[in-house]
Amino acid sequence: MAISKASFFVFLLSLILTSGIYHAQLGQAAGAFIINMSIGSTAERNWSLVNTGDVPLGYKIILPEFTPVPNATAPIVTAVPMNGTIPAHTSVTIKVIINLPYLNNKAGIRWDSVIGSVAQPLNFTQGTGGAQIQGGVGKEIVIRAQPPTIPPLELAAVVIAAVAVIGGAIYYYKFKFLPKYNSKESKAARAKAAKEKAKEKLSKMEAKLKVERSKLLAQARAIKGSRGTTASQRKTGVKKSKSKAKGGRTSRGRSARKK
Amino acid sequence: MNFKTTIVNAGIIAVIAAMMLSVTFSITGLSFSANSGSTNVVATVNVQTTCVLAVSNTAVNFLTVNPGASTGVVNAVADTNNGNVGAYIWISGSNWIGANIAINFFVTNTIYSNALSSEGAGFLFNSVGLATGNTGILVSTAGTNNLFFGVNIPVGQTANAYTQNIVINNVC
CATH class of the missing domain: 1.20.5 (Single alpha-helices involved in coiled-coils or other helix-helix interfaces)
Structure with a gap:
């Protein structure tokens, strides 16, 4: 008897749960988000979700996963709010923010995915095995990359x-x-x-001239010294006159040759 | 002189009469407008095109399956669209996670079809992926479409209880 009562209770509970799920219906305004976006820019779209059921309905946003494009960076999509509760026969607006990164993207690339919203009935319970089914609505997002512009x-x-x-x-x-x-x-x-400045320059020039002058004087003295002595004289230490050394072209020499 | 005075007087009287007449008209006009009870109010409403999803069940129990065997595509989930525009069913899923998360198997082992079939592994059924994908199944306005699910258990898969999330979206 106790078992039958328990089974009846379980049946009743499942009936309540099922009826709750059946009445909680998540809907959305039709139409895809087709966005021509400049590379590096951000776009915003409003997404209207509606609860057509008779009981409040919890919802959770599932962000899109774009199919990778080689050598390109996928758009970044965020939604505000990411979850919440919609009262019966009421709609809410979700702000969808799409950013197309500047890095690696080129004009002409096309991205396509779906942003989803799943209903989470307030009496939702996680199953212990098998597959958990989450139903909801999805909005297709198509992004066409345009050349970047300076805002x-x-x-x-x-x-x-x-x-x-x-x-x-x-x-x-x-x-x-x-x-x-x-x-x-x-x-x-x-x-x-x-x-x-001019004075300084002049003094510098003077100093330079002085140095050069002293150098020249030293050279002159050296030349003078080398002309005054022969090798033999330097050896013996006796000084000879120029004329004798060159073969007696003196006045005495000339008179002697006449004789 | 008298004649002139008469003309001036007549002109003044005419002007006063005209003013009185205009005042009378304006008062009459005002009272007519204020007392009217037949003002029309035009009401407009634009009905949005929407698609709405309600699923028949929130869980699918594939029962106990042997490693290397398939359940067949027999587990139905009814997708009802209560909107005023048709919608395509898109689905995605998560990998199968065991009680010990170190052991799992891929989401692609979950298969689906819009037709019931006892066949599973080895047949060309569509696989559920991590990224949401279009099934190509259209649910018309106020219509219902069944989606049948099955799972292929990999050969040598460790005995355990596994769970997975399947997301069904009506896209319009």
Whole structure:
């Protein structure tokens, strides 16, 4: 009798659970997300989920897994919120955020997958064996990569920065640098500096000339010394006159030859 | 002089009369509008095209199967679309996990078909994958379509109780 009561209770419970699942129905607005995206950009889409049943329905988002494309980086998809509860006969909006990374992607690549949402009845229990079935709806996401573009905001920021830098430079040159540069003090200082520089240069040149002069003098002295002695004289230590050494082309020599 | 005065007086009277007349008209117009009870309110509503999914069961028990044997594609899950537009069934699954997670086998051993069949292993049934895939099975508006599941147990698979998640999505 006790067993039959227990089995009846189990039957009743399963009936309640089944009826709950049957009435909890998850739906969505039709139509795929077909997005032409610039490489490196982010897009947002609203995804409407509806509970057509008579009882509140829990849901969980299953993010898409894109089939890998060789030498390319798959889009990154996130959803907000990732789970929640939809009251009976009510719809919620899920924000789907898609980012197409700049790295490795080229224009013309096509990505295709499905973002899913599965119903999780509030009385959901995990099975102990076999396959657990999770039913829901899915939204196809098709992404076509377009050439990258500089977002208008960033472009504006770059232009503003460039204008600011150039304007600043012109302002500084015209109103800060030039007046100072053209002032009497500045001119005098510059003239003084130029004078000092010239002086320094002159003194350097003088020093150089001095060195060269002393070198030349030393050379001259050396040449003079070498002309005044012969090898034999250097040996004996006796000095001969130039004329004798060259064969007696002196006045005495000439008179002797006449005789 | 008298004649002129008469003309001026007549003009003044005419102007005053015209003003009174206009005031009367405007008052009449206002009262007419305020007292009217036949204002039309146009109500519009745009009905969204939707697909809705309800599955018949949340679990499939494949019972006890020998290693190297198949269950056949006999376990039905009914997919009902209560929306106003047809939807294709897409499915994905997870690998089979044993009580000890060190032992498992691949999701691709789970097979499916839209037709009942006692055959399993060795036949060209579609396999469930980790990534969601289109079954090509269309569930029409307010229609129901059965999806039959089976599992091929790999040769030499360790005796254990294994579980898996199968996700069925109606895509529209």
